[in-house]
Amino acid sequence: MKKGFLVVLIVFMLFLTSCSVMNSSPFSQPENQKGAAYHDFKGFGIIDYKAFPQVAQAKLAALEAARQDAYSKAVEYIYGVYIDSKTTVKDFVLQNKSIESSLWGTIRGAQQIDEGFNMTEGMAYVTIRIFRKDIEELLGKKLKNF
Known part of the structure; x- marks a missing residue:
């Protein structure tokens, strides 16, 4: 009985290990090392085949959207995000809440x-690389924790 339980436990652990190694998330970001020369x-x-019925046009539009998303992530990382929030409460009940962010x-x-x-997954992806020296030049200062 104990041997059967042990075998099931080992198989289950191998299954979990293989799932984590496969990196199943399509939205995973590249891993960047601290102190690396780039990010x-x-x-x-x-x-979107509905908005762009031509396959080539739909793929090009998806690539451009992916490129813009990569640049947005870079701007957010380098400069940060400005978030403005407004909340209205009446008689301890939330009436209205709005959150705006800008880059x-x-x-x-x-x-x-x-x-x-x-x-x-029906999507395009683009990866851009920015070197540490270029970020330091943009910010006008040396980066300690890059």
Whole structure:
């Protein structure tokens, strides 16, 4: 009885280990090491065949959306995000809540290092790389914890 339970436990642990190694999330970001010479940002765009009935046009639009998403992630990482929130409460009941976020920044020196399609998920992806020296030049200061 104990042997059978042990075998089931080992098989289950191997299954969990294999799931984590496969990196099943299609939205995973590249891992960047602390102190690295560059930082990678991965953006995603949905392939919309309804808005763009031509397959090539839908793929190009998805690639452009993915490129813009990658640049947005880079701006958010480098400059941060401004968030404005307004909440209205009456008699201890939430009446209205709005949250707005905005990004603003300039990106120079970015290089597109990868692009492609994940057709099972129906999306495009683009990865851009920005070197530490370019970020330091943009900010006008040396970075300690990059």
